[in-house]
Amino acid sequence: MKYIDTNIIEINSINPDEESVLKGAELIRKGKLVAFPTETVYGLGANGLDVKAIANIFTAKGRPQDNPLILHVYSIDQVEELAIDISKEARELMKEFWPGPLTLLFKKSTKVPNIITAGLDTVAIRMPDHPIALKLIEMSQVPIAAPSANTSGRPSPTMASHVEEDLSGKIDMIIDGGTTGVGLESTVLDITGKQPIILRPGGITLEDLRNIVPTVVEDQGIIHEDIVPRSPGQKYKHYAPKAKLILFTGEVDNMVKAISKKAYIYISQGRNVGIMATDETIGRYKEGISISMGSRKDSRTIAHNLFNTIRILDSKGVDIILCEGMERSGIGTAIMNRLKKASSGNIKKV
Ligand code: TXA
Ligand code: MG
Numbered sequence: 364m365k366y367i368d369t370n371i372i373e374i375n376s377i378n379p380d381e382e383s384v385l386k387g388a389e390l391i392r393k394g395k396l397v398a399f400p401t402e403t404v405y406g407l408g409a410n411g412l413d414v415k416a417i418a419n420i421f422t423a424k425g426r427p428q429d430n431p432l433i434l435h436v437y438s439i440d441q442v443e444e445l446a447i448d449i450s451k452e453a454r455e456l457m458k459e460f461w462p463g464p465l466t467l468l469f470k471k472s473t474k475v476p477n478i479i480t481a482g483l484d485t486v487a488i489r490m491p492d493h494p495i496a497l498k499l500i501e502m503s504q505v506p507i508a509a510p511s512a513n514t515s516g517r518p519s520p521t522m523a524s525h526v527e528e529d530l531s532g533k534i535d536m537i538i539d540g541g542t543t544g545v546g547l548e549s550t551v552l553d554i555t556g557k558q559p560i561i562l563r564p565g566g567i568t569l570e571d572l573r574n575i576v577p578t579v580v581e582d583q584g585i586i587h588e589d590i591v592p593r594s595p596g597q598k599y600k601h602y603a604p605k606a607k608l609i610l611f612t613g614e615v616d617n618m619v620k621a622i623s624k625k626a627y628i629y630i631s632q633g634r635n636v637g638i639m640a641t642d643e644t645i646g647r648y649k650e651g652i653s654i655s656m657g658s659r660k661d662s663r664t665i666a667h668n669l670f671n672t673i674r675i676l677d678s679k680g681v682d683i684i685l686c687e688g689m690e691r692s693g694i695g696t697a698i699m700n701r702l703k704k705a706s707s708g709n710i711k712k713v
Contacts, residue, residue, distance in 0.1 A: 364422060369531045371523065376400065376540040379495045381502075383538075388502035390535050391416075396423060398512040398526045399499050400540035401491035403464045403549050403566060404519040404670070405526050406435065406509030407534065408499070417478050417508050423533040426515045430595045431481040433466050433549075434488050435507045437500040442488055445506060447472050452576050453554050459575050462492035464549040464566030479508055481595060485555050495540045511548055512537075518602045518670035518705070521546050525674060546667035547697050551594060552579070561585070562594035564697040566666070585700050601704040604673045606637065606681045610706040612688035613713040615659070619647050621713040622685045626651040629683050637681035639672055641665070644687065652679055662694045669698060673705065 374383045387397045394416040397408045407424065409416035411434045421428055436442055439457060442449065446469030453467055471486035480486050488506075491497065500507050511519035514529040523539035530537075550565035552572065559579045561569060572579040584592030609625070611618040626636045627650055636651035642658040656672050657664030676684050686702060688710075689695045703710065 364533065366532050367535055369527070369534055369537060371527065371537045371539055373539045374495055376493070376495055379498050379540070381498065384495060384498045385502055387499050387536055387538055388504075391499070391503040391505065391507060394419075395535040396420060396533075397499070397536040397538065398520075398523075398530065398534060399496055399509075399538045400493055400523075400543055401435075401496045401509075402462075402493045402544045403491070403547060404521055404543055404545075405512040405523065406491075406496070406507075407512035407526075407530065408435070408507040408509040410503065411435075411479060411506035411508035412474070412476065413505075414476050414478055417476065420508060420510060423530055424510060424513070424515045426510065428478075429481045430510075431483055431487060432479050432508045432510050434475070434479060434486060435496065435500055435509050436488060436490050437497045438490075441506055442469070445472055445475050445486055445488060446470060448555075450554060452559065455575050456552070456554070456572070457490075460567055460571070461490040462497065463490070464492070464545050465489060465572075466549045466551045466563075468551070468553040468555050468562075470555055483595075485553070487551060489549055493540070493543075495538060499538070516601060516603050518604070518673045519548055521667075521670050525671075528674075542667075542671075544667065545663075546669055546671075547694070547701060550697070553593070560593070562592070563596070564700050566694065566697070568693050569696065570693065581696070602670070602673070602701050603705055603707065604684055605677045606684045608673075608684040608686055608702075608706045608709065610686050610688055610702050610710045611713055612710060615644065615687070617713040618687050619644050621711065622687065623648060623650070625685055634683055635679075635681045637676035637679065637684045639676070639684060639686035641687060651685070652676065652681060659689070662689060662698065665689060666694050666698050669701060
């Protein structure tokens, strides 16, 4: 792959400087790749109507061609052009949760290139809740195709430095707007069938969605190990640290004891051990490099810190990561979905 000079520009997230955003928008219009912050994770953006530019996203990330992309919009008018048969429920969900971390599947219009949807007849669309992202889309005057701005398989980027680590030399610009808020990718909801179904859990929870559309269910494939998920993206190896990650589940006290014991054994074998702990438990680990992801009383903070914690432990050169599991409710569902994938099914119930 040809080396590209990656221009990194800093833009204030709260009140973005329009001239700076325009530089990014001009690149998008020319078919270039621009990474930008959203409220979930950083996205790798390209003109969503330009087939060549979209193909370059797949190349830069090393992403499998059969994994479709999300189109990012700044107005509902854009949705009207990209989707057909927009249901009443879809309109209610957009009204309630947009801009925000909810991606909706629609029947695609002929305007959407097949490379976006990997040949499917549905298109994923979301309106991000981030001033830079919204300005960038508006100024580009096109929907922006954007997967998470990481190398395929790696944890999604929550800071510009993560994007730089993975994609420097492969993309044209990184807009540094600081750390992202939610820290996990958006909830993906398929509302094209009879029963609305969550294909990927995220910042908007099952409970949130049911308040508006009571019939929403979760794809069993995102919960159970032995059921194949429906969303193309869910079948791939994901969020993987360089180290081997073992996920522990069960009572907090049992997890701490089991992790401490495992840490002791691995360290006595000369291995470098990292521990993903919580505020409540970190003081109990005597060995290994332990990092707290946040308090168990505040799962949103744990979600916010999750991917960065994995990247920090990787940068410290650990070969094993022992990670505490969370309760599977609210955003805990999304946290556990990402951790299960990061562990490649290496899960110990204690
Ligand atoms: O928060 C987010 O959603 C971030 C930011 C940048 O917006 N984007 C993101 O994109 O996470 P990506 O490409 O990493 O994940 C998109 C997910 C994949 O799991 C993909 O398979 C699924 O959405 N997806 C996209 N289009 C789909 C479709 N038509 N049917 C089923 N799943 C689809
Ligand atoms: Mg991704």
